[in-house]
Amino acid sequence: MSKHxxxxxxxxxxxxxxxxxxxxxxxxTIVEPGEPGGEQAASFGNAGWFxxxxxxxxxxxxxxxxxxxxxxxxLGPLAIRWQYFPRVLPWLTRYLLAGWTExxxxxxxxxxxxxxxxxxxxxxxxxxxxxVPELIEHKGLLNVYFSRAGFEADAMGWRIRKQVGITWKExxxxxxxxxxxxxxxxxxxxxxxxxxxxxxxxxxxxAALVAHAxxxxxxxxxxxxxxxxxxxxxxxxxxxxxxxxxxxxxxVLCCGAHSRPLAARAGDYVPLETExxxxxxxxxxxxxxxxxxxxxxxxxxxxxxxxxxxxxxxVEIAGLHAAxxxxxxxxxxxxxxxxxxxxxxxxxxxxxxxxxxxRPSTPDGKPALGYxxxxxxxxxxxxxxxxxxxxxxxxxxxxxxxxxxQEPEIxxxxxxxxxxx
Numbered sequence: 001m002s003k004h005x006x007x008x009x010x011x012x013x014x015x016x017x018x019x020x021x022x023x024x025x026x027x028x029t030i031v032e033p034g035e036p037g038g039e040q041a042a043s044f045g046n047a048g049w050f051x052x053x054x055x056x057x058x059x060x061x062x063x064x065x066x067x068x069x070x071x072x073x074x075l076g077p078l079a080i081r082w083q084y085f086p087r088v089l090p091w092l093t094r095y096l097l098a099g100w101t102e103x104x105x106x107x108x109x110x111x112x113x114x115x116x117x118x119x120x121x122x123x124x125x126x127x128x129x130x131x132v133p134e135l136i137e138h139k140g141l142l143n144v145y146f147s148r149a150g151f152e153a154d155a156m157g158w159r160i161r162k163q164v165g166i167t168w169k170e171x172x173x174x175x176x177x178x179x180x181x182x183x184x185x186x187x188x189x190x191x192x193x194x195x196x197x198x199x200x201x202x203x204x205x206x207a208a209l210v211a212h213a214x215x216x217x218x219x220x221x222x223x224x225x226x227x228x229x230x231x232x233x234x235x236x237x238x239x240x241x242x243x244x245x246x247x248x249x250x251x252v253l254c255c256g257a258h259s260r261p262l263a264a265r266a267g268d269y270v271p272l273e274t275e276x277x278x279x280x281x282x283x284x285x286x287x288x289x290x291x292x293x294x295x296x297x298x299x300x301x302x303x304x305x306x307x308x309x310x311x312x313x314x315v316e317i318a319g320l321h322a323a324x325x326x327x328x329x330x331x332x333x334x335x336x337x338x339x340x341x342x343x344x345x346x347x348x349x350x351x352x353x354x355x356x357x358x359r360p361s362t363p364d365g366k367p368a369l370g371y372x373x374x375x376x377x378x379x380x381x382x383x384x385x386x387x388x389x390x391x392x393x394x395x396x397x398x399x400x401x402x403x404x405x406q407e408p409e410i411x412x413x414x415x416x417x418x419x420x421x
C-alpha cells in the first residue's frame with residue numbers, strides 16, 4: 001500500500017531513504033531546514049570512505065585508563081572538554097562498557113558487517129541513477145603503519161575483522177613505495193582492503209541524491225521538524241516549526257546529531273552524543289595518496305577528493321553548541337604535510353579550508369535503526385557515528401522495507417532503538 005512518508009533530514013541516510021521509498025512506490029516529502037549536502041551537514045565534510053571494514057566500535061578494552069589523558073590534552077586525537085565532562089559522563093560510561101571485552105566488540109562487528117558489506121557497489125548504483133557515477137570509486141582502502149609491529153599492535157581489531165569475513169592484502173617495503181610514492185618513507189607497512197571504496201565529493205553526492213529524489217516526485221520542504229502527532233498509536237503527521245502539522249502516514253527520523261529530542265517524542269530514549277570531527281582541505285594539491293589512506297601514526301584519513309586533498313579525523317566531545325577549536329584542524333594540516341613531504345610547505349593559505357561537523361554517535365557504536373516505540377509508523381534511522389556514509393545505501397533499503405511492512409534484508413535487532421530503555 002502506498003503511503004505518504006515524511007523523511008526528516010536530508011543527510012546521507014535521509015537521501016538514500018527517500019530514493020528507496022520512492023522506488024517502493026511511496027509518496028515522499030523531505031523535511032530539511034538546511035541545504036542538502038551543505039556545509040552544515042556531517043555528510044558534507046566526512047573523509048569520503050566507503051569503509052566496509054569499519055566494524056570495530058570506537059571503544060576498546062582498557063580505554064578507561066586513557067580518560068584522564070583525554071581530559072588533560074585538548075588537542076589529542078580524542079579529547080573531552082572539561083566543562084562538558086559532567087554532562088557526557090553517563091554516555092561515556094556506556095561507551096567504555098561497550099568495548100570492555102573482545103567478545104563485546106565481536107558482537108558489534110557481527111551486527112555491523114551486513115550493514116556495511118557491499119557498500120561501494122550499492123552506492124555506485126545509486127550514484128549512477130542520480131547522474132553522478134564519477135563520484136564513486138571502488139579500488140580499495142589502505143591502512144598504513146610505520147612498521148609491521150604497528151599492525152600487530154592492532155591485532156585484536158584485524159582478528160575480529162577476519163572472523164566476520166573481511167580480507168586484505170599486506171603491502172610493505174618497496175611494494176608500498178611503488179603503490180604510494182608520495183608517502184613519507186617512514187611508513188613501511190600497509191594493508192589494502194580491496195572490497196572498500198570512496199566518494200570523491202560527499203556533499204555533492206548527497207545533493208545529487210536529493211535532486212534525483214525530487215525528479216522522481218519527492219517534495220523538499222525547507223523547515224525543521226519539532227515533533228509528531230500520534231493518536232491511538234497511529235501517526236497523524238509531523239509537527240514543523242510554528243506548530244504546522246504536515247499530515248502523513250509514516251515518518252523516518254534521520255536528522256543526525258539532532259535526532260535525540262525527536263526520538264524521545266517518538267517514545268525512545270537514545271543516548272545520542274556528537275563526536276565532533278574536523279577536516280582540512282588542500283585545494284588543488286597534486287601530491288598525496290593514490291588510494292584513500294588511514295595513517296595510523298597521525299590518526300587521520302587522507303583522501304584525494306574532487307576539489308583537492310582532504311585530511312579528516314579527530315574526535316572531540318564538547319556537545320553541539322561549543323565553539324570549534326581550530327587548532328585541531330591545524331594538527332591535521334601539519335600531519336598531512338609531514339605524511340606527504342612533497343606537498344608545498346607551507347601550502348598556500350588561500351587554498352586551505354577547514355571544517356567541523358557532528359558525528360551522531362550512540363555509545364555502543366551501532367545506529368538506532370528500527371520502529372519507534374510509540375508507533376510503527378515512525379522509523380528511526382540515525383546514530384551511525386563513524387559509519388554514516390558507508391551505511392547509507394543499505395540503511396535506505398532497510399527503511400523502505402520497514403515502512404512497507406516487509407522483513408528487512410539483514411538482521412536489525414542489534415540496532416533496536418529500544419535497546420537503551
